[in-house]
Amino acid sequence: MGFDQYHEPPEELSQETRTFARMITSLIEEAEAIGWYEQRISIEKNAEARAIMKNAQKEEFKHFGMDLEFLIRHKSDWRTELKSILFSKGSIVKRGEAAEKKVD
Ligand SMILES: [Fe+2]
Secondary structure (H helix, E strand, O other), X not given: OOOOOOOOXXXXXXXXXXHHHHHHHHHHHHHHHHHHHHHHHHHOXXXXXXXXXXXXXXXXXXXXXXXXXXXXXXXXXXHHHHHHHOOOOOOHHHXXXXXXXXXX
């Protein structure tokens, strides 16, 4: 991975922005891990191996959630939008459009 999370010279970024970038990278990695486990679980024939992978995937759900919570505690507009979209019923697209209007 190295320093790929930065798209601007790191020395010009504030500590807060560098932390934010690292947490974004962590969020991406947790999402990738969830997807990789999903694929492995879907093809694994050994039940015990599959159970271990499912257990590991649950850990990644937790990591993803903690990363996301950290990030939205530092981005109020993002938090506002997610409050309107997540854990809701009905059309996700309509909820997303309504959420966007809340921060415009
Ligand atoms: Fe993880």
